[in-house]
Amino acid sequence: MGFLFDDSGMVSAAGGNPGDLEPTSFVSLSFAQFAAARDLAPEATGGELSRLAQAGGRCRFVLSSIFGGRTLALLFDDGAEMSDDRRTRGSTRPGRYPDVKDVEKAAQALSEAGASRVEGLGVNWSRDAEGEIDRIFKGED
Amino acid sequence: MSMINYASREINCKIVYYGTGLGGKTTNLEHVHSRVDPESRGKMISLATETDRTLFFDFLPVDLGSIRGFKTRFHLYTVPGQVYYNASRKLILKGVDGIIFVADSQAQRAEANIEAMHNLFENLESYGYDLETIPFAIQYNKRDLDNILSVEELREQLNPAGVPDFEGVAIEGKGVFETLRAVSKLVVKTLN
Numbered sequence: 001m002g003f004l005f006d007d008s009g010m011v012s013a014a015g016g017n018p019g020d021l022e023p024t025s026f027v028s029l030s031f032a033q034f035a036a037a038r039d040l041a042p043e044a045t046g047g048e049l050s051r052l053a054q055a056g057g058r059c060r061f062v063l064s065s066i067f068g069g070r071t072l073a074l075l076f077d078d079g080a081e082m083s084d085d086r087r088t089r090g091s092t093r094p095g096r097y098p099d100v101k102d103v104e105k106a107a108q109a110l111s112e113a114g115a116s117r118v119e120g121l122g123v124n125w126s127r128d129a130e131g132e133i134d135r136i137f138k139g140e141d
Numbered sequence: 142m143s144m145i146n147y148a149s150r151e152i153n154c155k156i157v158y159y160g161t162g163l164g165g166k167t168t169n170l171e172h173v174h175s176r177v178d179p180e181s182r183g184k185m186i187s188l189a190t191e192t193d194r195t196l197f198f199d200f201l202p203v204d205l206g207s208i209r210g211f212k213t214r215f216h217l218y219t220v221p222g223q224v225y226y227n228a229s230r231k232l233i234l235k236g237v238d239g240i241i242f243v244a245d246s247q248a249q250r251a252e253a254n255i256e257a258m259h260n261l262f263e264n265l266e267s268y269g270y271d272l273e274t275i276p277f278a279i280q281y282n283k284r285d286l287d288n289i290l291s292v293e294e295l296r297e298q299l300n301p302a303g304v305p306d307f308e309g310v311a312i313e314g315k316g317v318f319e320t321l322r323a324v325s326k327l328v329v330k331t332l333n
Contacts, residue, residue, distance in 0.1 A: 121152075125209045126333035132205040132213070133325045139176040139318040 151212045154328050155236055156321075159261050160243035161253040162222030165282040168311040169243060170199050170219055173321060176314065177203060197221060198233050215325060222257065231264045239276035239328040241320055243311070244299055246281050246289040251298060258299055276327030279306040280320045285313070 158166040167187065174185040183202040198218050205213040220230040242261065244254045265272055281295050290298075292308060300306050305323045309316025 121209075121211070121332045123333050125211070126329050128208045129205060129213060129329040129332075130326050132208060133322055133329070136177060136181050136203065136205060137173070137318045137322045137325065139172070139314060 150210055151214065152208075152332070153214050153216060154238040154325075155216045155218065156239040156241065156324055156328065157233055157237045158217070158219040158241045158243055159230070159234075159257065160222055161245055161250060161257040162224075164222060164243045164245040164250070164254075164257075165280075165309070165311040166219040166222065166243045167199050169241070169280070169282075169309075169317050169320075170201050170217055172311060172314045172317045173203070173217065174201050176318070181206070197226075197229050215328075217321075224256075227260065227264070230260070231267065234261075234264050234270075235268060237265075237270070237275065238331070239324040240272070240278075241324050242277070242279045242299070243282050243309075244279060244295060246283045246295060247286055248288050248290050251290060254295075255298055273302070276324050276331060277304045278320055278324045278327075279304060280309045280311075280316055281306065282309040282311050282316070284308045284315075285310045 158169055160166055170185065174182065181204050183204075186200040188197040188199075198220060201217040203215045203217060205215065207213070218233050220226075220233050240261070242258065244250075262272060265275070279300050281292055283289065292306075296306065305327075307316045307320045307323070309320065311317055
């Protein structure tokens with residue numbers, strides 16, 4: 001799966017099948033990992049990459065900074081079949097993955113629809129939201 | 142800043158628990174996690190040391206459901222309170238919509254509380270944020286312990302602006318939801 005998140009760790013767009021993964025939590029961890037490592041990437045890659053790619057035990061995780069201060073994160077299942085045209089000298093070529101296409105479509109939709117600070121949702125929205133807050137955070141004090 | 146994704150009609154709001162080390166920030170979040178309907182919340186992520194000190198942050202997403210066509214979600218974070226993790230604290234504050242300052246009521250922690258409050262102001266200022274415009278509440282935690290300062294003393298030290306404040310015993314859940322509801326409502330009010 002793949003997703004875009006902004007520089008405050010919020011998801012902008014997502015694509016692919018998350019399976020058992022919880023996307024929101026995963027994005028938050030991705031954001032933390034990425035932010036913690038961003039200063040190291042240029043040194044580690046001799047300036048080749050402005051940001052960092054991360055490889056895990058079973059899955060590979062690729063992070064890349066793209067437009068508008070957003071970050072593209074891609075999670076690859078190494079158990080899945082992978083043809084040679086997805087690799088270049090052992091490196092993953094994200095553009096060959098269907099999930100990347102999904103993210104591209106979502107990013108395009110995002111770009112067309114716009115993503116901005118919330119403004120003027122209205123008193124009714126706020127009142128309904130407060131009702132949900134009372135319902136969900138109803139724990140006894 | 143709360144972000145709306147018009148393509149997927151989602152609103153995400155970020156609330157950060159701030160305060161001195163061992164003040165009860167993680168305990169607040171753990172209580173929320175234990176009491177909120179599992180269908181409304183995600184997994185709680187904690188990155189902690191072997192001694193259970195928060196290493197980077199705790200994170201809990203809570204889904205308010207669809208409100209007038211917008212899927213609305215709160216992202217609850219704690220910061221590591223230890224002095225030397227300031228880079229992490231600053232990072233987690235980025236894009237914050239609401240802040241809950243968890244103060245330790247014990248007299249011997251008064252200086253640490255004040256230092257943490259100053260640190261909060263400094264870190265917000267570095268982003269150009271103004272705490273007077275960000276939904277903010279203070280919880281005076283550990284009210285069950287001996288040798289605690291009075292609420293009046295704590296107010297004088299930590300709350301000269303008179304923001305909403307609450308007494309708490311987070312380990313028993315007291316004051317946890319009261320504080321969270323207050324800040325959450327202030328956050329949604331900023332959106333109308």
